[in-house]
Amino acid sequence: MDNWLLVSNCNTFGLANSLRLLTNGIKIDHADYWSFRSKLDEYKQTLPQYAKVIIHPDINGLAYDFSALENLSKIPSIKFDAYHPDLCTVVAQGAMLDSPLGPFHSMIVLAAYQAGYDVRTTCSFFRRDVFERCGYFGRWDIERDQLLKTFADQGLDISSRFRIWSRGDCFMYGINHSKARPIHDIAQLYLEKCGIEPNDTDLVPSDVMTAGACYPVYPEIAEVFGVKGSYMFKVPQEYRQISLEQFVEQSFGIYSKLAPDPFLPEVHYTNRHNLVKSALMETQH
């Protein structure tokens, strides 16, 4: 029996279970990045014994350079922010800052707090014309093209699956957490690429991503992309949702404890955050 090892990010569990459901006669071991890193010495010994080692491309070189492995494959994960263009990560005191929903913050909430608006005014910014000014409706094409390219670079054509995923339902819980079906489809495409006929099954493994934070697609944005929207935010680690007002209040609570220390979005988000700040300023004038 072939033995494969999968090392990836939060996709690890869904991808590994999908591969198990879709194959016969292959034993699939898995390790998320952090588990792999913590047992690196152990894995260094066993890696050469695997018939196939599948990694997330972005993991290579972080804790270990997999490049020398003969049977190395790469499967990217889905990163797509068109549904959630308001999300960003924030750095404070040199470390990632958690929001009430884990690592991702709302750029509007952050900009509003920095500009000194209160919770009520901040909630009022969650509307169509503000989103328009922030450029929130215009990220679909660029994000789709980038996503398709990321997978095409690894020999995986996800274009037709992408159209199905986006049909009437948001396939993302945030900008880097996809639902279970797309992960399952990617496993299927990978097997086909390897010349392995996947099992004829539609069984999708349980969606472990819902254990984490799940960001809503704001209704105004959802309408444009043909999906259902909401302003209920699912908090991580428990099955509980909070309203927009609660999300803003709790975010402000976190920010207020940091003041006056500077806290800013990660550098990747600087340009967009600046646009949001100016959009809020224009809105108030």
Add this chain to the structure above:
Amino acid sequence: MTNPYVGIKDYQLWRRSVARVETHLFDPVENPRYKIDSAMKIATAGSCFAQHISRQMQRIGFHYLIAESGEELTAQERSRRNFGVFSARYGNLYTARQLLQLFEEVFEGRTPLDTAWQRKDGKFVDPFRPLIEPDGYETEEAVREARRSHLASVKSVFLEPDIFVFTLGLTEAWRSKSDGSVFPLAPGVSAGSYDPEKYEFINFNVSDVDKDMTLFLEKLKAVNPRVKVMLTVSPVPLVATYEDRSVLVSTTYSKSVLRVVAEQMLARFDWVDYFPSYEIITGSYAGGLYYEDDYREVNSIGVAHAMRCFVKNYVSRPVEDEIATTMPPLPETPPQSGVICDEREIEMMRP
């Protein structure tokens, strides 16, 4: 070797314009005959789907013509009494015949024999808009008086708009045997009483609807020479058919007739355009996605899709986009990694 399909446009090819396009990006509108700007007056009439169009026109910020505004009433009362649902309070005009007879009543003195129907609660209503006034009227004369006032307002709906949007809804109707008047609802459904001696069922065919629409459009143009017309076909299936067959089969017949007539009007009048909201909602590409759980009512996602196509193709400068055009282009976002969640996040997902 060549063939006539070599060199045709992408939108003429299913694979390129339908199969390979994300559902929400599908856009079947090509070569619109005119553009609409925010200064032009728009009036709407038609079946219940036209109500969605009316609401969206107002929301988007078009100059939506409301001849009966009920401005002296509270917003709640206006809504309850169906003010602003259409440009005037004519209720749903499901058939081309209803539209034609309304025009003739306003401009040519057509006088229907049925002027008031009594409800079960004793109140009277207008047979041609029986649901418009939820409280009904105390007397038949009060109904007639309200209609006189209504017709005066309807006149401006035909005279004033730059764009008249009409949604063709049904071919099945009930009519008076006495004077041929067609009603939006069968007598006895919400008011009046069904008497086979006085009323009959009619299912209009292509020839009937063609004749009614042609006549209406010619008459409308005569009184309002600058008007342009947009026709749509309602994607909402029949709630019931009086034909002795499946309601779905009747729906297909009805919508087919209306779609054919819309095409014939397009060919006949160069100031008439057809907006394919029917295709956007019912197309196989959408797979029923744009219907509510009853497979009949159109959901908000479907309406939004139709209106996106409308704004994109017909609006010379989308009112909403005026904001966008004044802002700088979206800054390029540098490539980012950000795909490795921190350990706490992954921990939550570990089995």
